Amino acid sequence: MKILVTGFDPFDKEKINPALEAVQRLPEEIAGAKIIKLEIPTVFGQAGIVVGNAIELNKPDVVVNIGQAGGRFAITPEKVAINLADARIADNAGNQPLDETIFTDGQTAYFTQLPIKAMVAAINAKGLPAAVSYTAGSFVCNYIMYYVQYLIDKKYPNLKGGFIHVPFIFEQVVTKPQQPAMSINDIVIGLTAAIAAIATSGQEDIKIVGGTEH
Structure with missing residues (x-):
């Protein structure tokens, strides 16, 4: 199995993006699956082109996009992507x-x-907070989750895709009072556990149906 894992570059005047930092620290193999790591731009349109090209080149079985959700306490796998781009910034x-x-x-x-x-259960088993999220927002994170799902719908029916949001890391909240954060090491542990759950899952596929900041 090959799993393409992407992380966004820093945005909104941040000097670091925990998504990219964590992706770069992931093992080369998780639960027998080869991990292909990719940095993608926090740019509407361009992010989709970069991911689409990587899918064509690497022919992964699964695509997992990782993004930052400042203000969230837990690592949050996303359930749904919506056909909407509506950017606060x-x-x-x-x-x-x-x-x-x-x-x-x-x-x-x-x-x-x-x-x-x-x-989520696999992340929790590592002693880390995690929860299912039902909104990926309407910024570039939702855009790339939707973009991959669109490709699955139109071009790659055997591909599986999804998105995971991660919190700020400690370095980002030094000047942000009351904002939750998680260590980069714990984010890596959590993502590794989540990806292992994907690689070893025997669950039946969830079918795509029409009718999630960042």
Whole structure:
């Protein structure tokens, strides 16, 4: 099995993105699955092109996109991506779509094919907080989750895809009072456990149906 795992570059004036830092620290193999690591830009449109090219090149069995969700306490696998780009802030190229459809021929929403409850249980078993999330927001994180699901719907029916949000790391909250954070080592442990749950899951696939900051 090959699993493509992506992490976004820093955005919104941050100097670091825990998603990318954690992805870069993942093992080369998890539960027998080869891990392919990829940095992607926090840019609408461009992020999809980079991931789409990586899928074509590497032909993975699973794509897991990782993103930062500042303000969240837990590691949160996402259940659903919506066909909406509505940015509170500009992306790293200055794009700030408002109330835009991502793909006019796409479904209103797509559910992940990943065993997210098993992933949460695996993270919790490591003594770390995790929970299923039902909103990936409407920024580039939701965009890339939706983009991969769209590719699955239209081009790669045997591919599985999903998204995991991670909290800030401690370095990011030094000047952000009351913001939750997690150590980068714990995020790596949590993501490794979640990916192991994907690699070893015997659950039946969740079918894509039409009708999740960052």
